[in-house]
Amino acid sequence: MLNLILDNRFAIASVILFVTGFANMMLHPNLIKKIVSFNIMDSATFLMLASRGMIAGRSAAILTDGGADVTRYVNPIPAGLVLTGIVVSVSVSAFSLALVQRIYGAYGTVDMRELLEAMKKKGE
Template sequence: MDVISRIVQNYPYFVSVVLFCIGIYTVLSRSNLMKKIIGINIMGNAIFLFLIAAANIRGGVAPIHDGQLPEGVHYVNPLPAALVLTGIVVALSVTAFALSIVVKLYQYYGTIEADEILEIRSCD
């Protein structure tokens, strides 16, 4: 029961590991390029969840000091939140670029299956 109570206590870490495993499985097992992009996005979101969970302090307050908080109050670290926001912007732009490449591949080869594209390229 000790393992289950630790998982329940630290569920954001457990969920982020499960999401990352789902994403890596999707990237490695699927031939469809759209599904690979979705898998990469799932992995990125798992990393974002992990960073936010690592920055959280139970009982912590927002890092806004107004002079009225008593001594000994713990603040939540704002740096991981800023990094995650930056990561979301980067992930969005990389996803848009990857989708534009998939559209061009579809226009050129008529498919978005990686195996079929490799087969077409080997026949050339």
């Protein structure tokens, strides 16, 4: 049992992180914390992906004087996917932060519940 947990420690950690991020994103009323939760959720998927591509004892897929012997390198595709994923997640975070700033300018709050009340008061 312990071995099973140890073998899958990255997968378990990423699932816990994913669920944490997901639940907070659904339930937390604070918009900034929602964005943080989104980043936790995305990081969990990157952890999962990076750990899947890792093979113990091998190095990153950068050609050195050792030549192109495939048994010496890890799979480079997950790393490429993580990079793409990070770019996506950074741009989405930037967009949401900009949006939250505009909302704060319009209503003076970043709390979803207060926001809906403020909208009701304004009759929107």
